[in-house]
Amino acid sequence: MSDQVKTKAQDAVALVDEVNSVVLPDPSPAEDVVSLETASPEMSEEIRARMDEIDMGDTQSIVSFGSAAQAELQEISQAMLADVRNKDVGPAGDSLRDIVTTIRGFSVSELDVRRKQSWWEKLVGRSAPFAKFTARYEQVQAQIDRVTDTLLKHEHALLKDIKSLDLLYDKTLQFYDELALYIAAGQQKLAELDNVTIPAKEAEVQAASPDAQVMTAQQLRDLRAARDDLERRVHDLKLTRQVTMQSLPSIRLVQENDKSLVTKINSTLVNTVPLWETQLAQAVTIQRSAEAAAAVRDANDLTNELLTANAKNLRDSNTAIRTEMERGVFDIEAVKQANADLIATIQDSLRIADEGKARRAKAEEELKRMEGDLRDTLSSAKARGTGTGDTTATSVPAGA
Structure with missing residues (x-):
């Protein structure tokens, strides 16, 4: 690791310690929606203000009820997804795997100069293990510096994200409460329609003259249809609030993962990488010693093989010659x-x-x-020819 990268890694230790020392709050959001009757005066005013946004004669007013809160929520959700895609564990994890893969390339089996090459190594024309080892070692230092620099960038990005996720959590919690106000306002409006407005309209239909009764009945049907639309809209807001509540622990989970990953990256930069570099330097020295010992061993093995082979060849040839000399010109067998x-x-x-x-x-x-x-x-045949007739084949039948 270069001195510049080492300095950056050491400077980041303080930031990592600062982040890890903060205990993330995890307030439990209220699960029940407070009704208008049980709400505080301040909350009652907020609920009535949202009820005033509903115009039963305007379909668009019902369809868009609570849309402001939903739009903000969608914006936050998209920001969360973009944050997860852009920062995220993938590239940092890939960088960690790059380091591990680089170091694991110097395996014990690969350093064995007498090992049998695999079919893949033969296919791609791989060089001798030690030559390949030396060539790769010349690039390892630059590779480690590049990967550690990349890890530092991911570490700083994660530290920023951990702080920004706190703001994201607070804003999501605000909109969770905002949705509760819209739901309470919608439920209060539905109760008002069911208990007051629609019964009054039904009475108006009954009291209307025959000529005006048709139009009044149509208004009643439109009011009931608008009431059903509002009920469906309130149900959608409840579902949205549930999704919002689920996103709150998700944000905390991302933060905890980011903190763990930052700690792991910093530990790798400060402790693991220098240890790997030391081990690599030792590996080169050990390999060179092993190469020298292997060369001496091969020379001794060759000498012993020559002595053994010559003695055996002498014995075999002497046996063959003496056998031929003792044979006769012809073998008795x-x-x-x-x-x-x-x-x-x-x-x-x-x-x-x-x-x-x-x-x-x-x-x-x-x-x-x-x-x-x-x-x-x-x-x-001759006797039959001198008799009453010719041969049997040419005789004339009697009575012809």
Whole structure:
């Protein structure tokens, strides 16, 4: 870590301690909406002022009832989301992971010069482990300085956010209370419509003449429709107030996370990074010693391998030469095999000759038999030809 970065990190320690010493207040917002009857005089005036914003004859007045508070709330919510996206744990966490990844690159297995390279290392043509180690070490210091400088920027941004979130919390709490006033005003207006205005309009319809009764009834329907619109609007304000109440602990949670992350970043800059740099310097020295020891070991191993290999080769070649010298011109086993094959050949010849003689004798007997059969057949055919008619095939049937 450079002296400039180290100075910045040490200067930030006071700010981190100041932030961590502040206990974040967590006031519980009121859950129930105070009615006009139970409200204090000051709050009653606020509720009546918001009731005056409602004009039952103006639909836009009902639709936009409480919209000012909702617009402010939406603005705050968008600011919160933008704050989370812009500041936030992601880049700072990435910077921390960058440091860890850089340091983890110097793994023990990678420093082993005799280890077998993986298929990926062979595919990308990775250099020898120690050459790669040295090349990477030449850039580590610059990488650490760059990453620590980035972490410092995130640390200052987080410190600002922690303070700004206090203002955001207070403003959100104000609008939470403002929504309660609008809800109380809407509920009071609904009660007034149900108990006074609408019954009075119903009586007016009943008392109207037949000609005016249709128009008065239409006014009553419009008043009831406007009343339903107001009821739905009050329900939406209640939902909005619930969402607002949920956002209050969310703001505190973001603050607590930011404080934890600021502490972690500062600890990394002040304590961890210098320790890593010391360990890296030791790793280089240890690696060079290991390389020298490995070279001596390889030389000794090669000498021992040569002695062992030469002795074995001498023994193998001597055995082969002496064996060939003691052999005869012909091996007795070869002579025995040749004599056995010759006897078997003569026996096969005699056997085949006997089998041929027997087949010829049998063939002569078969020829004699065939000749006799042919002679008998011819004699029988001649006798039939000198009889009452011709051969069987050419005789004329009786009575023809």
